[in-house]
Amino acid sequence: MPRQTSPRLLVRSSSIHAAGCYTLEPLRRGQQILEYDGERISKREADLRYEDRLVTYLFGFGEKGDVIDGFGTAMFLNHSCDPNCKTHEEGGRIFIRAIRDIAAGEELLYEYNLYDSDLADTADCYCGAPQCRGTMYSEAEVKRRNRLFARRKAKAAR
Numbered sequence: 001m002p003r004q005t006s007p008r009l010l011v012r013s014s015s016i017h018a019a020g021c022y023t024l025e026p027l028r029r030g031q032q033i034l035e036y037d038g039e040r041i042s043k044r045e046a047d048l049r050y051e052d053r054l055v056t057y058l059f060g061f062g063e064k065g066d067v068i069d070g071f072g073t074a075m076f077l078n079h080s081c082d083p084n085c086k087t088h089e090e091g092g093r094i095f096i097r098a099i100r101d102i103a104a105g106e107e108l109l110y111e112y113n114l115y116d117s118d119l120a121d122t123a124d125c126y127c128g129a130p131q132c133r134g135t136m137y138s139e140a141e142v143k144r145r146n147r148l149f150a151r152r153k154a155k156a157a158r
């Protein structure tokens with residue numbers, strides 16, 4: 001497969017989180033922007049490696065629970081509840097694509113849809129979008145956590 005030239009991107013400080021990734025050129029809707037690259041590790045390995053870390057760049061996907069330990073520009077993309085990009089899996093590789101036309105200078109954002117997390121970790125979202133859900137978890141994960149919390153409360157009330 002010929003190597004696709006990726007658009008010029010810039011990593012700099014972001015109001016959403018420490019650093020963000022910005023495009024220096026306009027992007028078309030549907031355009032593939034970059035790959036979420038990094039070492040492939042198992043979920044178990046990821047848990048061991050980052051047990052006590054607040055910030056990780058792990059990307060979990062697939063039915064087997066494969067994890068990419070992000071290394072590269074893509075790990076700087078922040079979460080937003082009003083994203084302009086989304087991730088796409090192709091043969092075990094993760095690519096980030098534009099879901100609308102994006103102007104030069106815009107920050108690139110996608111929905112993290114986090115899952116399988118520690119109950120102590122609230123993963124609060126500060127994206128600032130009007131429709132912000134207040135969390136970076138996927139909707140399924142929010143439901144799962146609510147069920148677990150309800151169960152805990154029921155136990156504590158006994």
Ligand SMILES: [Zn+2]
Nearest residue numbers: 081125127132
């Ligand atoms: Zn948000």
